[in-house]
Amino acid sequence: xxxxxxxxxxxxxxxxxxxxxxxxxxxxxxxxxxxxxxxxxxxxxxxxxxxxxxxxxxxxxxxxxxxxxxxxxxxxxxxxxxxxxxxxxxxxxxxxxxxxxxxxxxxxxxxxxxxxxxxxxxxxxxxxxxxxxxxxxxxxxxxxxxxxxxxxxxxxxxxxxxxxxxxxxxxxxxxxxxxxxxxxxxxxxxxxxxxxxxxxxxxxxxxxxxxxxxxxxxxxxxxxxxxxxxxxxx
Numbered sequence: 001x002x003x004x005x006x007x008x009x010x011x012x013x014x015x016x017x018x019x020x021x022x023x024x025x026x027x028x029x030x031x032x033x034x035x036x037x038x039x040x041x042x043x044x045x046x047x048x049x050x051x052x053x054x055x056x057x058x059x060x061x062x063x064x065x066x067x068x069x070x071x072x073x074x075x076x077x078x079x080x081x082x083x084x085x086x087x088x089x090x091x092x093x094x095x096x097x098x099x100x101x102x103x104x105x106x107x108x109x110x111x112x113x114x115x116x117x118x119x120x121x122x123x124x125x126x127x128x129x130x131x132x133x134x135x136x137x138x139x140x141x142x143x144x145x146x147x148x149x150x151x152x153x154x155x156x157x158x159x160x161x162x163x164x165x166x167x168x169x170x171x172x173x174x175x176x177x178x179x180x181x182x183x184x185x186x187x188x189x190x191x192x193x194x195x196x197x198x199x200x201x202x203x204x205x206x207x208x209x210x211x212x213x214x215x216x217x218x219x220x221x222x223x224x225x226x227x228x229x230x231x232x233x234x
Contacts (some may be wrong), residue, residue, distance in 0.1 A: 030219055032060065032075040039066035042073075049076045055084045115149045116142070144171045151176060152196075159183040165191050169198035179206040 027042055043064040049059045055205035057080065063072040075145035083107050112206035116137040119125045125136050137143050143152070146149045152166050163174055175195055180203060195202040208214050 027062070029062070029075070032077075033215075034075060036062070036073050036074065037066040038062070038071060040064055047074070049074075051081070053085060053088070055081060055088070057081060057084075112151075115146060118143055133233070140167070144168055146174070149173060154178065159187070162187050162190055165202075166194050169194050169200050172198070172200065174201040174203075176203045176205060178202045 003227060024037050024039050025041075026035060027038050042064040045061045045063070047059045047061055049057045051057060057076050057078060059074060059076040061072055061074050063070065065071065114134045116124070116129055116135045117132070118137045118140055119128065129136055140200075143149060152164075152168040153176045154168075155178045156164065158180050159182065161177055165177070168175060177191070181191050192202060
């Protein structure tokens with residue numbers, strides 16, 4: 001699994017605008033797959049990151065400071081996460097869960113099982129079935145009412161998100177939304193509040209950073225194939 005995720009980017013502003021600030025300059029790391037602007041060349045420190053599954057992953061902290069504040073970006077390398085997770089699950093299952101520190105590792109598979117997919121139109125469901133080998137559902141309530149399903153991934157137009165979140169959150173499903181949260185601020189806040197009231201987790205995702213085209217575009221300015229001032233707008 002090729003995944004290097006930027007876990008956090010922290011900005012702390014100190015002092016007043018009258019203080020002299022060091023000139024900012026763009027910085028990019030092809031290895032870690034990110035770019036940012038820092039006041040001068042950032043200092044790089046290695047670190048260890050503990051995940052929610054008690055795996056320890058390597059990472060780096062890029063930091064710099066000027067008269068106005070301190071700035072840092074933390075990058076964690078997830079490329080070895082699947083093997084570490086698979087090893088932990090195998091160890092737990094071999095011990096038949098006897099190690100009390102394993103928690104529910106015996107049941108936590110690294111990859112999720114897709115229980116079903118739904119679209120309002122039969123044509124879209126058929127088109128989806130041609131591309132993906134997932135079971136299909138004829139109606140939304142079948143999925144919402146299935147107690148074996150832990151989470152719902154919602155990939156619909158933004159203005160449809162709130163009613164879908166309300167239905168699945170009421171059924172106790174965690175929610176992963178394709179961004180944006182909703183079509184306007186009030187509806188987006190309602191999405192968050194709905195999940196908070198239901199006690200379910202809410203996540204937002206739209207990940208293109210490791211698609212081949214994105215990787216090629218990011219690396220091009222550093223390979224001499226295009227001018228250094230190359231920019232892309234998405």
